[in-house]
Amino acid sequence: xxxxxxxxxxxxxxxxxxxxxxxxxxxxxxxxxxxxxxxxxxxxxxxxxxxxxxxxxxxxxxxxxxxxxxxxxxxxxxxxxxxxxxxxxxxxxxxxxxxxxxxxxxxxxxxxxxxxxxxxxxxxxxxxxxxxxxxxxxxxxxxxxxxxxxxxxxxxxxxxxxxxxxxxxxxxxxxxxxxxxxxxxxxxxxxxxxxxxxxxxxxxxxxxxxxxxxxxxxxxxxxxxxxxxxxxxxxxxxxxxxxxxxxxxxxx
Amino acid sequence: xxxxxxxxxxxxxxxxxxxxxxxxxxxxxxxxxxxxxxxxxxxxxxxxxxxxxxxxxxxxxxxxxxxxxxxxxxxxxxxxxxxxxxxxxxxxxxxxxxxxxxxxxxxxxxxxxxxxxxxxxxxxxxxxxxxxxxxxxxxxxxxxxxxxxxxxxxxxxxxxxxxxxxxxxxxxxxxxxxxxxxxxxxxxxxxxxxxxxxxxxxxxxxxxxxxxxxxxxxxxxxxxxxxxxxxxxxxxxxxxxxxxxxxxxxx
Numbered sequence: 014x015x016x017x018x019x020x021x022x023x024x025x026x027x028x029x030x031x032x033x034x035x036x037x038x039x040x041x042x043x044x045x046x047x048x049x050x051x052x053x054x055x056x057x058x059x060x061x062x063x064x065x066x067x068x069x070x071x072x073x074x075x076x077x078x079x080x081x082x083x084x085x086x087x088x089x090x091x092x093x094x095x096x097x098x099x100x101x102x103x104x105x106x107x108x109x110x111x112x113x114x115x116x117x118x119x120x121x122x123x124x125x126x127x128x129x130x131x132x133x134x135x136x137x138x139x140x141x142x143x144x145x146x147x148x149x150x151x152x153x154x155x156x157x158x159x160x161x162x163x164x165x166x167x168x169x170x171x172x173x174x175x176x177x178x179x180x181x182x183x184x185x186x187x188x189x190x191x192x193x194x195x196x197x198x199x200x201x202x203x204x205x206x207x208x209x210x211x212x213x214x215x216x217x218x219x220x221x222x223x224x225x226x227x228x229x230x231x232x233x234x235x236x237x238x239x240x241x242x243x244x245x246x247x248x249x250x251x252x253x254x255x256x257x258x259x260x261x262x263x264x265x
Numbered sequence: 266x267x268x269x270x271x272x273x274x275x276x277x278x279x280x281x282x283x284x285x286x287x288x289x290x291x292x293x294x295x296x297x298x299x300x301x302x303x304x305x306x307x308x309x310x311x312x313x314x315x316x317x318x319x320x321x322x323x324x325x326x327x328x329x330x331x332x333x334x335x336x337x338x339x340x341x342x343x344x345x346x347x348x349x350x351x352x353x354x355x356x357x358x359x360x361x362x363x364x365x366x367x368x369x370x371x372x373x374x375x376x377x378x379x380x381x382x383x384x385x386x387x388x389x390x391x392x393x394x395x396x397x398x399x400x401x402x403x404x405x406x407x408x409x410x411x412x413x414x415x416x417x418x419x420x421x422x423x424x425x426x427x428x429x430x431x432x433x434x435x436x437x438x439x440x441x442x443x444x445x446x447x448x449x450x451x452x453x454x455x456x457x458x459x460x461x462x463x464x465x466x467x468x469x470x471x472x473x474x475x476x477x478x479x480x481x482x483x484x485x486x487x488x489x490x491x492x493x494x495x496x497x498x499x500x501x502x503x504x505x506x507x508x509x510x511x512x513x514x515x516x
Contacts, residue, residue: 095364100364
């Protein structure tokens with residue numbers, strides 16, 4: 014790792030740590046409350062979903078939701094602020110390759126998401142007893158989720174004209190897609206055509222890939238889930254790489 | 266232009282060599298057109314011109330902060346976008362653009378890291394810079410909490426962190442009080458005396474006259490005139506640089 018990349022990554026991680034109450038504690042608390050409220054209260058009424066206790070069934074989806082939102086919103090806000098206050102110039106003028114700048118700005122979100130995911134698991138495992146059936150699939154799914162949403166955050170941070178723009182994408186795109194992606198239910202319980210429509214939701218594949226890693230259960234083939242996630246990740250990475258390589262939106 | 270020769274007979278590359286530099290923004294504004302400029306190494310060079318003349322566009326082009334439409338920029342003989350060229354330039358921008366999440370010391374240390382300095386070296390250099398610019402008492406203060414004068418000093422300290430051979434100062438004394446302006450002049454003069462090339466833009470004509478070896482007047486994205494202050498006065502038959510400015514680029 015070059016010193017420039019190490020410094021930029023360090024700066025992004027330092028930002029996450031300095032703002033830990035917002036960047037780590039808040040998303041962990043809200044996701045854990047979902048687990049407690051939905052899992053433990055509704056868990057008494059909904060005994061099992063796909064052969065898994067409900068309180069354990071929702072953990073993979075909630076972990077996914079917390080992690081992708083952390084990765085996305087961290088990078089979108091960090092890049093937007095750096096552009097808005099123009100301290101990004103200090104990085105753009107530096108002797109760093111464009112891919113190093115892209116990677117350095119992306120890694121902050123990935124580190125934040127991992128911290129959120131790890132903290133959530135530490136809290137959720139004792140309460141719900143959620144297992145890890147397929148660790149390799151889980152690692153692959155988490156890596157794809159982090160890269161996809163870290164890159165998406167960087168892209169939105171570059172395009173955003175106001176702070177509201179990245180909130181708009183989070184609240185009106187990512188959050189609804191995540192809820193409709195089967196975080197709280199199996200789509201096998203949905204009537205037609207909602208079951209078929211759910212297959213057009215990219216986050217559905219991500220949630221199911223992570224769920225397969227935890228529970229060994231999924232609404233769709235894990236190969237298809239990982240394949241869709243990998244394709245989307247490649248698109249997001251290519252988009253952010255193009256922006257940094259050409260300077261579009263970053264440089265007038 | 267005759268370039269100074271080194272001891273072994275090789276010609277020293279100029280600090281800055283711009284050839285037919287053109288910048289047209291996406292909205293169609295032509296900020297620079299076929300702009301040629303050579304700044305010899307070690308010179309204190311001033312850029313004067315009204316708002317919108319193209320000074321900041323020129324600086325942004327040199328520092329890879331905008332996409333150049335056409336032309337060539339070389340810094341000490343290197344293409345301006347190369348890693349070598351970037352390492353040789355330090356920039357203090359007109360607007361205060363400090364990282365709001367970092368304190369004074371972190372601002373300097375992370376900047377050093379971006380420019381490839383080892384962590385220990387960056388820390389040592391940051392301490393030196395905080396000594397020079399009287400920032401030690403504010404080392405752990407986050408940048409939004411600094412006074413205007415402290416921010417200006419930090420901007421200059423950051424530009425000098427990686428020991429660049431050319432420092433670009435875009436209106437470094439804009440909006441600062443007289444005392445701080447004199448202090449910044451002293452810093453800049455001291456820097457130039459060590460052989461660092463200085464490219465200064467300013468709206469204070471007396472500042473340019475006082476500090477610069479040569480001055481270029483820019484208007485409408487083109488080089489209007491270039492000479493020493495005395496040479497410009499003589500060429501325009503003017504009593505002062507202000508008169509030259511009015512005649513050359515309009516008031």
